[in-house]
Amino acid sequence: MENTADIMKRLGLKYGNFDEMEKIRIYxxxxxxVFTEDFMELLADRYLNYLTVRKRIKEMWPELCRQNINNFNIIPNxxxxxxxxxxKNRKP
Structure with missing residues (x-):
């Protein structure tokens, strides 16, 4: 079984260019x-539950509004x- 450093050497990738998440992704x-049934249940329970998704949306919402405010159609009350x-004023 190869470790991450061996895989990266085989692919011609330099070790210093990766952060921790990139190393995990490659591994x-x-x-x-690694993706056993228990592991997938743990991931789904931890990262796909309602509160986690809602929290992530709340964190992202101000940035989305700032970037795309011209693309939103704001309907007045x-x-x-x-x-x-x-x-009423339109002519047929």
């Missing part, structure tokens, strides 16, 4: 036997009144 990519006014 898991080349060792599919009095939308129905505006709609009636526009359609």
């Amino acid at each position: 898991l990519e080349y060792h599919p036997e 009095d939308y129905e009144k505006i709609k009636e006014k526009v359609f």
